[in-house]
Amino acid sequence: MKELAVRCLYSALVVVSWLATSARAESWCDAAPLPVLAALTQVDSGEDWFKIYVVADGVFAITEPRQAEGVNSFLIVGSRRAILFDSGLGVGRIGKVVSKLTPLPVTVLNSHTHFDHVGGNAEFADVRNLNIPYSLASSRGQVDPALAEYARPTLAEDRVCGPLPTEVTSREYKIPTWRISRYIEDNERIDLGSRTLEVLRTPGHTPDSMTLLDRARGLLFTGDTYYSNQIYLWAPGTDLGAYRASIDRLVALRPGLKALLPAHGAPTADPEQLVELQTALREIVAGSAPSTPAPQNRRVFRFEHFSILMAQPPETARAPK
Ligand SMILES: [Zn+2]
Incomplete structure (x- = not known):
C-alpha cells in the first residue's frame, strides 16, 4: 500500500515540483519515466x-505503472521452480503474464498482505503465507476499515492512467481474497534449483511483512519495508519498534548485498539506503528529525532517498532503543 500520487513520481526533486503544481489536472500520468528504468531491458508482457x-x-x-500505487511484483526463476513475490493489484491478469515468462511451476509468496500485493493470489494454486492472524484475516478479505477505505478508490479515474x-x-x-495452500516460516529456505531464497520475517509495516534474500x-526483495519513496508507517497494524528491529536485521546483511528490489516505484535501489533508513528512524525516535504536518493527523519526515509518513504521535513507546 502506498500513497496515491507521491510514490508515482520519480525523485525528490520531481515530487517537490509536482507538489508545487498539483492543481493541474494531468498530475502523475504525465510524469517522465523513472530514470532507472531506462537502463533495464524491457520484456513485452502481451498485456497492456x-x-x-x-x-x-x-x-x-x-x-503496474498505470495505477497510482506504482506497485512492483517480482518473478524469480530457478532451474526447476519459480517464486512470484507479490501478485499486484489484481486488476490485470498477472497469471497470464507469468505463464509467458516461465513454464515452471510457480509458488506465490507475499511481501505482506496489503491489498496491492495480493490481488492476483487467487489466480495461483500454490500460495504460501505466514500462519499468523493478520495473514489469515487478509486472505479472507477481513481488512481494517481504514485500509478498506484507502483501497476503495483504487480504480477511480484519478488513480488510473x-x-x-x-x-x-x-x-x-x-x-482480494485467496486460499493459502501452505504456511511458511521465518528463515525458511526455498530451493528453486540453481537458486535458493531465504524468507526473513521483517515485521513493522505490517505484522506479516517479510523480505526475500537471494x-x-x-x-534483497524488500516489499514495502523499504522503497525509495514515501514509506508508510501510519496504517493499522504498523509497529514502529518492530520496524526498527527489522531494519536493523536488514542492515546487518548490507556487506553482502548488491541490490534492493522494492515493491513500489523504482524496482531497484542501492542497499546503502538501508543504512540511511536506520539512521533516519533513530533520529525520528530521538525527536531530532524535522517533520511537517500531513492530513489525518500524520507527519512527514523527509530524507535524501525517501520520506516517512507516520501517525501522530508515532508509536515510539514500544521502540526498543
Ligand atoms: Zn503495504
Whole structure:
C-alpha cells in the first residue's frame, strides 16, 4: 500500500515540483519515466496493464505503472521452480503474464498482505503465507476499515492512467481474497534449483511483512519495508519498534548485498539506503528529525532517498532503543 500520487513520481526533486503544481489536472500520468528504468531491458508482457523489466539474471519486475500505487511484483526463476513475490493489484491478469515468462511451476509468496500485493493470489494454486492472524484475516478479505477505505478508490479515474483492462468492467475495487495452500516460516529456505531464497520475517509495516534474500547474488526483495519513496508507517497494524528491529536485521546483511528490489516505484535501489533508513528512524525516535504536518493527523519526515509518513504521535513507546 502506498500513497496515491507521491510514490508515482520519480525523485525528490520531481515530487517537490509536482507538489508545487498539483492543481493541474494531468498530475502523475504525465510524469517522465523513472530514470532507472531506462537502463533495464524491457520484456513485452502481451498485456497492456503490465510493464516487465529484467532487473537481474532470472528476475523480472512485473510493474503496474498505470495505477497510482506504482506497485512492483517480482518473478524469480530457478532451474526447476519459480517464486512470484507479490501478485499486484489484481486488476490485470498477472497469471497470464507469468505463464509467458516461465513454464515452471510457480509458488506465490507475499511481501505482506496489503491489498496491492495480493490481488492476483487467487489466480495461483500454490500460495504460501505466514500462519499468523493478520495473514489469515487478509486472505479472507477481513481488512481494517481504514485500509478498506484507502483501497476503495483504487480504480477511480484519478488513480488510473488510460483504460482499464478489458476484463475489468467496474471501477468498484474489491478487496482480494485467496486460499493459502501452505504456511511458511521465518528463515525458511526455498530451493528453486540453481537458486535458493531465504524468507526473513521483517515485521513493522505490517505484522506479516517479510523480505526475500537471494544470498548468493546479493539480492534483497524488500516489499514495502523499504522503497525509495514515501514509506508508510501510519496504517493499522504498523509497529514502529518492530520496524526498527527489522531494519536493523536488514542492515546487518548490507556487506553482502548488491541490490534492493522494492515493491513500489523504482524496482531497484542501492542497499546503502538501508543504512540511511536506520539512521533516519533513530533520529525520528530521538525527536531530532524535522517533520511537517500531513492530513489525518500524520507527519512527514523527509530524507535524501525517501520520506516517512507516520501517525501522530508515532508509536515510539514500544521502540526498543
Ligand atoms: Zn503495504
